[in-house]
Amino acid sequence: MRILSGIQPSGRLHLGNYFGMMRPAIELQEKGEAFYFIADYHALTSIQSPADLRVFSREVALDLLASGLDPGRAVLFRQSDVPEVTELSWILSTVTPMGLLQRCHSYKDKVARGLAASHGLFAYPVLMAADILIYDSDLVPVGRDQKQHVEVARDIAIKFNEIYGQALKLPEAEIRDSVAVVPGLDGQKMSKSYGNGIFLSEPEGSFRKKVMGIKTDSTPVEAPKSIEGSLILQLYRLVGTPAECRAMEASFQAGGTGYGEYKKELFRALWGHFANYRRRRAELEASPGRVEAVLEEGAMKARAAARVVLGRVRKAVGLC
Ligand code: TYM
Numbered sequence: 001m002r003i004l005s006g007i008q009p010s011g012r013l014h015l016g017n018y019f020g021m022m023r024p025a026i027e028l029q030e031k032g033e034a035f036y037f038i039a040d041y042h043a044l045t046s047i048q049s050p051a052d053l054r055v056f057s058r059e060v061a062l063d064l065l066a067s068g069l070d071p072g073r074a075v076l077f078r079q080s081d082v083p084e085v086t087e088l089s090w091i092l093s094t095v096t097p098m099g100l101l102q103r104c105h106s107y108k109d110k111v112a113r114g115l116a117a118s119h120g121l122f123a124y125p126v127l128m129a130a131d132i133l134i135y136d137s138d139l140v141p142v143g144r145d146q147k148q149h150v151e152v153a154r155d156i157a158i159k160f161n162e163i164y165g166q167a168l169k170l171p172e173a174e175i176r177d178s179v180a181v182v183p184g185l186d187g188q189k190m191s192k193s194y195g196n197g198i199f200l201s202e203p204e205g206s207f208r209k210k211v212m213g214i215k216t217d218s219t220p221v222e223a224p225k226s227i228e229g230s231l232i233l234q235l236y237r238l239v240g241t242p243a244e245c246r247a248m249e250a251s252f253q254a255g256g257t258g259y260g261e262y263k264k265e266l267f268r269a270l271w272g273h274f275a276n277y278r279r280r281r282a283e284l285e286a287s288p289g290r291v292e293a294v295l296e297e298g299a300m301k302a303r304a305a306a307r308v309v310l311g312r313v314r315k316a317v318g319l320c
Helices: 015-028 050-066 084-093 098-102 105-112 119-133 144-164 204-212 231-239 242-254 259-273 275-286 288-317
Strands: 002-007 033-038 074-078 139-141 172-174
Touching: 002 015, 002 119, 015 033, 015 050, 015 139, 015 231, 033 050, 033 288, 050 074, 050 275, 050 288, 074 288, 084 119, 084 288, 098 119, 098 144, 105 119, 105 144, 119 144, 139 144, 144 172, 144 288, 204 259, 231 242, 231 259, 242 259, 259 275, 275 288
Parallel strands: 002 033, 002 139, 033 074, 139 172
Antiparallel strands: none
């Protein structure tokens, strides 16, 4: 089974990226042949500072490795180290109906938030389809915001296969309900661009400050508190054991404890969860050549796999 996913280096990675995609993807590396990449071509639709793109790309690699991506099991690479994907993207664009792209809400959302309505932003799902299809991917672990894009990739593959024969494998999205949309500090989806994130590489002081700053209602200390829609509980459930979560819920319902105490416990649990991440990240930062070496090897392996599918596609359409 081939598993594939990507992350844009368009900012530092946050808990939403981690719980929504990185943790499930890292678990899946045990279950098949995994390909995980830094979507730097995609990030060009929003980042136009070369220095930032370089820094964020390295951050994504560091964060994935520090979170437990094992380069002995999974292939980690930069999207742009496999330029074949842009050729496939062009070929796919010739069979992609305009209406399919016009229906994509991510494009409309990004333009509504002020991103320039470039052709790259509009055609983003076609490149994403090429990312997925060029590795014959079976499974694509993503957060819910990417569901439509994976469906578009499937639709494009179906269209291509109808015209040219069965050259492309149909992928499935893998979305875990419990972490499909990790909320940010304001209760909206946590996002690199909404200013509501807690970053994986957040220093302890600001991590604590962000958690302690979570807005709560004005229920008095002694009164029972609503567990429905509580952001503290939603975040706690990401890391607490079932027994710990039940205990916090029971304590909410019993009353007698202030929100400040729950936030302290939430901080302790979240910060503790990332202890291994911090240790591994410090080790990686101390050996700067390591990340480059992993990416170079990943590029070679990914490129070899991509060439197989691109060769099949070129033949199917009559380019060779
Ligand atoms: P990106 O960089 O926006 O996000 C990376 C992954 O993190 C997930 N995610 C979340 N999950 C739950 N809750 C949240 N608050 C949250 N925020 C982000 C995203 O769903 C995603 O899985 N287009 C993709 C990158 C990409 C890609 C691909 C993914 C390019 N080509 C091919 C899969 C396959 C993106 O922008 O993800």
